Every structure is written in structure tokens, then in C-alpha cells.
Amino acid sequence: MWNILKQTIRAGILTEPAPEPDEALRVEAQAIGQELLQILGQALTIRAVDAGSCNGCELEMHALGNPYYNLEGLGIQFVASPRHADMLLVTGPVSRNMEVALRRTFEATPAPRLVVAIGDCGCTGGIFGESAASCGRVSNVIPVDVAVPGCPPAPIEILRGILTAVRRRQQ
Numbered sequence: 001m002w003n004i005l006k007q008t009i010r011a012g013i014l015t016e017p018a019p020e021p022d023e024a025l026r027v028e029a030q031a032i033g034q035e036l037l038q039i040l041g042q043a044l045t046i047r048a049v050d051a052g053s054c055n056g057c058e059l060e061m062h063a064l065g066n067p068y069y070n071l072e073g074l075g076i077q078f079v080a081s082p083r084h085a086d087m088l089l090v091t092g093p094v095s096r097n098m099e100v101a102l103r104r105t106f107e108a109t110p111a112p113r114l115v116v117a118i119g120d121c122g123c124t125g126g127i128f129g130e131s132a133a134s135c136g137r138v139s140n141v142i143p144v145d146v147a148v149p150g151c152p153p154a155p156i157e158i159l160r161g162i163l164t165a166v167r168r169r170q171q
Contacts, residue, residue, distance in 0.1 A: 025156060026068075032163050033074025039170045040086075043075045044162070047085035047109065051102050051138065052128075053092025056152035057119040061089060063155045076162070082106075087114040087165060089158075090142075093121040093128040094135040106142040114165040116146045118158060123147040145169075 036044055048061060064071040065078075079085050082105045094102055106115070117138040120126040125136035138144050145168055148161035 028156065029069055029074065029159060032159055033076070036163060036166055037075050039166050040075075043077055044087060044166065045077050045079045045085050046087045046089055046162070047079055047082045047105065049088055049090045049102060049105055051090055051092045051098045051122070051141075052095030052134065053119065053121055057091035057122070060152045060155050061091070061118070061158060064158060069155050069159065071159075082108040083110065085109050085113070087116060087162065088142075089116050089118055089162075090138045090144075091118045091122050093125045094138055094141045096133055096135060099135050099141055102138075102141050112169060114146075114169055115142060115144045116148060116158075116161050116165050117144045118148045118161070119153060120149055120151045123149050126151070 048058070050058060063069065064076075071077075082088065086109075088106065088109055090102065106113070115138070117123050121128060122138045125134065125140075128134045128136070130136035130140070135141050139147075146161050146165040148157055150157055153161075
């Protein structure tokens with residue numbers, strides 16, 4: 001224990017400083033939230049479905065909940081049941097084992113429902129493509145309204161994809 005303490009005192013703090021706040025990003029996120037509330041007039045509820053991803057996209061989705069993006073403050077909530085959801089966020093190439101579960105989740109989501117495929121794997125099948133173990137992209141299994149490419153896409157891109165889907169529903 002003492003050796004670790006001595007080493008810590010000798011080496012000092014080895015972490016890098018925190019990044020400066022990006023005011024433009026905060027303003028954009030707030031504008032997206034305001035537009036969502038104007039279009040929907042209520043909170044947007046989302047059910048996230050991991051259909052076989054590497055969890056890179058899920059990490060970026062979870063980042064939407066931190067104070068930097070403040071998804072809850074924008075009137076967007078993640079829900080545990082597809083029966084309470086307005087939108088499905090689907091990540092990963094759809095594995096054969098998740099095909100039926102994804103279809104059931106889609107069918108359990110009340111109409112009018114929106115589906116956003118996230119990440120290169122969800123949009124195109126990514127490096128996995130279609131095989132005996134993979135159905136490929138999400139649109140091979142259920143209809144997709146918006147695809148958000150990237151490996152993984154940045155949280156602000158996911159937020160833009162959500163807004164794009166909501167705008168399409170309005171039209």
C-alpha cells in the first residue's frame with residue numbers, strides 16, 4: 001500500500017485535462033429538443049434494441065443520457081417495453097438468433113412507429129454482411145425509416161437521426 005502511495009506521489013497526476021465545453025453543440029442539442037417538442041407536443045419514448053452489435057453504438061446511445069447531451073431534458077426517454085415506445089433504435093447486424101425477437105418487438109410497438117437503424121452494421125450489415133449467422137442490415141428484417149451511418153456514429157448524429165425520423169412522421 002505504501003509503495004503504491006509513494007509511486008503516485010512521485011509520478012503525479014497522469015490524466016489529461018478535461019476538454020473545453022462546446023457551446024455550439026449544446027445550442028444545437030437544445031434546438032433539436034425544442035423542435036421535437038413542437039412536432040410531437042409530448043415526450044418521445046424510445047426502445048433500444050441490440051440485434052447483435054459489438055456495443056460500440058450502445059455506448060454512444062448511452063452517452064446521450066449524460067449531462068452533456070441531456071436527452072431527458074429534451075423530452076426524450078428510453079423505455080423498457082416496446083408497448084410504451086414511439087420509436088425503435090436498432091443497432092448491429094441482425095443475428096439469426098435475434099431475428100424473431102426483433103420482429104416481435106416491432107409488432108409490439110404501437111403504430112405509428114418509427115425505426116432508426118444505427119451504425120454501419122445496422123445500415124448495411126457492416127463487415128458481417130449476410131451469412132448463415134447474420135440477416136445483415138436491419139431493413140432486411142423490419143422496415144427502417146432512418147439510417148444513421150458510422151462506426152459508431154457520434155451521439156449528436158444519433159440525435160439528428162431521431163429528429164429526422166420525427167420530421168418524416170410529421171409530413
